[in-house]
Amino acid sequence: MTPALDPALRATLRCALALLWLAAASHKLRDMARFRDALAGYQLVPAAAVRAAAGLVAMVELGLGLTLLVPATGAVPVFATGALLGLYSLAISVNLMRGRRTLDCGCGARPQPIGEGLVARNAVLVAIALVAALPANGRALVWIDAATIAGGAAALAALYAAADAALANGASGHPRRIPA
Numbered sequence: 001m002t003p004a005l006d007p008a009l010r011a012t013l014r015c016a017l018a019l020l021w022l023a024a025a026s027h028k029l030r031d032m033a034r035f036r037d038a039l040a041g042y043q044l045v046p047a048a049a050v051r052a053a054a055g056l057v058a059m060v061e062l063g064l065g066l067t068l069l070v071p072a073t074g075a076v077p078v079f080a081t082g083a084l085l086g087l088y089s090l091a092i093s094v095n096l097m098r099g100r101r102t103l104d105c106g107c108g109a110r111p112q113p114i115g116e117g118l119v120a121r122n123a124v125l126v127a128i129a130l131v132a133a134l135p136a137n138g139r140a141l142v143w144i145d146a147a148t149i150a151g152g153a154a155a156l157a158a159l160y161a162a163a164d165a166a167l168a169n170g171a172s173g174h175p176r177r178i179p180a
Contacts, residue, residue, distance in 0.1 A: 002135065006136070007137065008145040008152075015068070015152075018068035020125070021062070022066075025058050032058070036054040081126075086122070089119045092115075092122075101115060121167060
């Protein structure tokens, strides 16, 4: 028997993943030069292809963000999310094995060095994507589910932002102190 999710949980996870991709694409599109530099730093794409690859990555992220918001797209964008996150983890891991720990990950609004924490973060996101790929049970969504989905997606986005800030602070070697 295949497990099935409550449709509100499934929609919440898809919305949270959509927010992730839409924010990531937005950061890249607003400062494409910085993202191109970050992508070039990985040394995994030929220099002549970096400009095109950077644009393609931003468009794929934007496309995933939008298609995750359309339930009729089924599991395809959810599996694509997992695959892209896995590809990002592979790129990070290759450079960590090369000893190149000062590279900007290129994944957010501010520079953040790559590290094992980003690979772990992506693994958690892949797991969330796999859960979101499960079929929904037969329960119909009702009006109150809209509040549940919006609140749940907002809470997951806030959790992601907090985890991302913690990773950035830990990677910098200079944790921020909270005043007493």
